[in-house]
Amino acid sequence: MKILLIMRNTYAWHREHIETLERMGLEIHLATRVAQAADDGRFANVVPIPEELEGTELAEFCAAAARRLGIASAITFYDSDIAVTSKVNQLLGHTWPRPEADLISRDKQLQRSFLERQGLPGPQFAGVDGVEAGLAAAEAFTYPFIVKPSALAASIGVSLVRDRGELERALTDVARLAEEWGGYFPSDGPEIALLEEFLPGKEVTLDGVVLDGTFHLVGVTNKMQMPGPYFEEDFYTLPFRTPEEEPELVAVAEGIAAGLGVRHCLFNAEFRQDSEGRYRVVEFATRMSGGQNYRNLREVHGIDPVRLYAKAVLAGEDAEALAAVLDGEVLRTAAPRAATCIKFAYRTGTLVRNNPGDATHSPYFRSYIPASKPGDRLRRAPEGWYEIAGSLAVAAPYRSPADIDRVERIAAELDERLDVVVVPA
DSSP: OEEEEEOSSOGGGGHHHHHHHHHTTOEEEEEESOGGGGGOTTOSEEEEOOTTOOHHHHHHHHHHHHHHHTOOOEEOOOGGGHHHHHHHHHHTTOSOOOHHHHHHHTOHHHHHHHHHHHTOOOOOEEEESSHHHHHHHGGGSOSSEEEEESSOSTTTTOEEEOSHHHHHHHHHHHHHHHHHTGGGSOSSOSOOEEEEEOOOSOEEEEEEEEETTEEEEEEEEEOOOOOSSBOOOOOEEESOSOGGGHHHHHHHHHHHHHHHTOSSEEEEEEEEEOTTSOEEEEEEESSOOOTTHHHHHHHHHOOOHHHHHHHHHHHTTOHHHHHTTTTTOOOOOSSOOOEEEEEEEOOOEEEEEEEOGGGGGSTTEEEEEEOSOTTOEEOOTTTSSSOOSEEEEEEEOOSSTHHHHHHHHHHHHHHHHSEEEEEOO
């Protein structure tokens, strides 16, 4: 069977996802703006996407390419292509896609309004279109509170502000990001930033998959406690430290999926506890965590959300094929099978060398994905956002909750053994 993989960018970060499609025996055709993809032997064909195409025109272009190649379904793992891919599947004649739901998951302002309408727990918020509007909206908030871009991921541009001066600087930063990263921001609304109540408790990320309208939990990942003022992400660790809290999180995730009316999708939600220990939704998306999280979730819990989602997409309108999606599949294991951790290689300066180095000889090493190339300048927030050398994934046996702390220590030790060399900028 053929499938169209729409990844305008970042497909290199989704090697494991693509390998799953290969293991399923699929003939993968890639639609992308990455020039070197034409030489990538994993793809039967590469469709170059013109730079000027966005929105409906982009969806029509991809759908026309699919028809020309005899492809019935499209898939993506890239945040910015979720809504486009959904529209492509609609144009190819499928009734299951929900482009409206995907647009909500791409815009934090729309997410907040959605949560309010559905009666689901979220923080106090206000969407603003610039610095002056943000300063005015702040009158309704108590310091400290959060300022974040209405789009973007990985905590890029997110900061905790304690007074009016910090607020003005944060809003100015977001306005600059909205210019630099314009293609990531939704084009159907003026809001570029959110003011948001600060939730001081622990933060976790939940991943799941929705198949024919039913939500299936994949796993809950612990995240490094980030007190601010900036929220550079690090230490994505499995399994969940407090599994007794899973039912509370799953109930909210099911409420989001039901409210969106999605039939098939990968699903991710970020939660943070308020001062009373109740989880509230920080953001959600109709895609799963990116990068190496997918492999780690499989290694810990067994279930393969990408394979299940791809099978549902390929089933199309065939009710018999859809009913058989779970046949022969490994469902989520009752007990964790491993402890895993993702550690970002934060460095400061000009990158000279960037390889896994001696870390590869460790039995705990799983993979290292370089995110920057020699010559790149690496900075920390607020001078630079998400300018990491790369992403390190490790895994260790799981026998007790103490192994969760142990695997984080292993990740920190292997980070120091990476062959990552920088010089002062």
